[in-house]
Amino acid sequence: MKKVVKFGGSSLASAEQFKKVGQIIKADEDRRYVVPSAPGKRNSKDTKVTDMLYACYDLAEAGKDFSKELAKIKARYEEIISGLKLKVSLDGEFKTIEKNFKDKAGSMYAASRGEYLNGILMAAYLGYEFVDSATVVCFDKHGNFDAEKTNKLMAKKLEKLPKAVIPGFYGADSDGKVVTFSRGGSDITGSIVARAIRADVYENWTDVSGFLVADPRIIDNPPEINTITYTELRELAYMGASVLHEDAIFPVRKEGIPINIRNTNKPEDAGTWIVESTAKKSQYTITGIAGKKGFCCVNILKDQMNSEVGFVRKVLQAFEDQNISIEHVPSGIDTMTVFVSQDEFIEKEQAVVSEIHRLAKPDMLEIESDLALIAVVGRGMKSTRGTAGRIFSALAHASVNVRMIDQGSSELNIIIGVETRDFEKAIRSIYTIFVDTQL
Numbered sequence: 001m002k003k004v005v006k007f008g009g010s011s012l013a014s015a016e017q018f019k020k021v022g023q024i025i026k027a028d029e030d031r032r033y034v035v036p037s038a039p040g041k042r043n044s045k046d047t048k049v050t051d052m053l054y055a056c057y058d059l060a061e062a063g064k065d066f067s068k069e070l071a072k073i074k075a076r077y078e079e080i081i082s083g084l085k086l087k088v089s090l091d092g093e094f095k096t097i098e099k100n101f102k103d104k105a106g107s108m109y110a111a112s113r114g115e116y117l118n119g120i121l122m123a124a125y126l127g128y129e130f131v132d133s134a135t136v137v138c139f140d141k142h143g144n145f146d147a148e149k150t151n152k153l154m155a156k157k158l159e160k161l162p163k164a165v166i167p168g169f170y171g172a173d174s175d176g177k178v179v180t181f182s183r184g185g186s187d188i189t190g191s192i193v194a195r196a197i198r199a200d201v202y203e204n205w206t207d208v209s210g211f212l213v214a215d216p217r218i219i220d221n222p223p224e225i226n227t228i229t230y231t232e233l234r235e236l237a238y239m240g241a242s243v244l245h246e247d248a249i250f251p252v253r254k255e256g257i258p259i260n261i262r263n264t265n266k267p268e269d270a271g272t273w274i275v276e277s278t279a280k281k282s283q284y285t286i287t288g289i290a291g292k293k294g295f296c297c298v299n300i301l302k303d304q305m306n307s308e309v310g311f312v313r314k315v316l317q318a319f320e321d322q323n324i325s326i327e328h329v330p331s332g333i334d335t336m337t338v339f340v341s342q343d344e345f346i347e348k349e350q351a352v353v354s355e356i357h358r359l360a361k362p363d364m365l366e367i368e369s370d371l372a373l374i375a376v377v378g379r380g381m382k383s384t385r386g387t388a389g390r391i392f393s394a395l396a397h398a399s400v401n402v403r404m405i406d407q408g409s410s411e412l413n414i415i416i417g418v419e420t421r422d423f424e425k426a427i428r429s430i431y432t433i434f435v436d437t438q439l
């Protein structure tokens with residue numbers, strides 16, 4: 001078996017954490033390809049090395065003295081080196097970094113050094129080969145990730161290496177300029193490596209024991225989800241449930257490789273399995289609930305809208321022209337509603353309104369703000385009678401006024417729009433009916 005193991009920043013924040021990681025890797029000889037993040041926070045008041053690097057580079061770019069800041073970053077690594085008694089010196093690396101900062105190598109280069117240096121330490125600690133991601137993770141001239149080129153290069157490189165450390169988060173374009181993924185992007189690197197070596201599993205080690213059924217800031221101690229499909233995860237992640245970077249599922253999905261979210265501080269926990277498809281039932285009728293505040297909607301009314309060919313297109317055109325992405329479009333016979341993100345919309349609302357009038361000539365148009373969307377997701381809903389009924393009766397009992405209902409065609413999710421002030425109450429009532437009653 002071949003396993004790719006990715007460790008997040010909090011799993012590698014100190015020598016103590018490195019030791020736990022070392023034990024986890026040594027406990028299973030299939031754990032052969034390791035993708036580290038940069039050192040994260042050691043406690044809640046601490047700063048991630050990636051953030052320190054961005055701040056340090058800002059000074060460099062402004063032509064200010066950054067030596068103190070760089071020394072603090074170096075100290076983070078020195079602490080790990082001495083705690084692990086490694087015979088490695090990063091003096092040369094820091095000289096190069098200092099020079100490149102002075103030469104304004106770019107903030108992506110700067111941020112990438114967090115994972116690069118941690119990769120060097122990890123490789124020394126484990127006795128694994130170090131592979132600089134700039135040589136195997138490819139971006140095009142516009143900074144877009146080139147999945148196929150990367151896959152070929154990475155597969156070729158790792159074919160010859162039975163064990164390797166490949167730092168997360170960055171790669172390079174064809175000119176050799178370092179490019180990073182968006183924040184949290186080491187998850188993507190792990191997935192890319194797993195695809196390239198056709199791993200049996202991609203283990204993503206973090207500081208929680210998996211995906212939770214609901215947001216712990218709203219629900220006390222929600223249980224972990226045992227198994228979730230890629231599609232269910234996409235739905236929940238889109239609505240704000242975050243453990244894994246949103247784009248991390250795409251590379252492994254191509255090869256049907258499962259992801260196992262694990263907890264470095266509780267390695268005995270089974271964690272959450274993210275799979276393409278499964279015969280396993282979820283613990284409850286629903287797999288999870290997630291939601292987001294900050295939406296508004298535009299209600300449009302026009303008599304006999306249903307028989308006017310092209311009406312919906314014209315309305316949506318007005319949003320497209322202003323480059324606003326649309327969340328949901330529930331409709332009636334003479335009405336349609338367009339849900340959009342409030343922040344994105346607010347600046348351009350009047351331009352959109354006048355364009356809707358110009359293109360579609362509605363009888364009435366009205367904007368409502370401060371709405372929230374809640375996604376109730378579950379592969380089990382399709383085959384369970386009465387799920388929607390239970391959701392809406394729970395909401396009615398909690399006196400939540402439902403403003404919008406949208407059931408995806410896959411019957412995998414039901415999206416509910418509520419007023420922002422009802423958001424937490426709505427989530428709690430749905431959670432109670434499915435999880436507390438164990439059905």
Ligand code: ASP
Pocket residue numbers: 008009037038048050051114168169182183184185186187
């Ligand atoms: N170190 C980067 C960040 O803080 C990438 C990662 O940890 O995945 O965003």
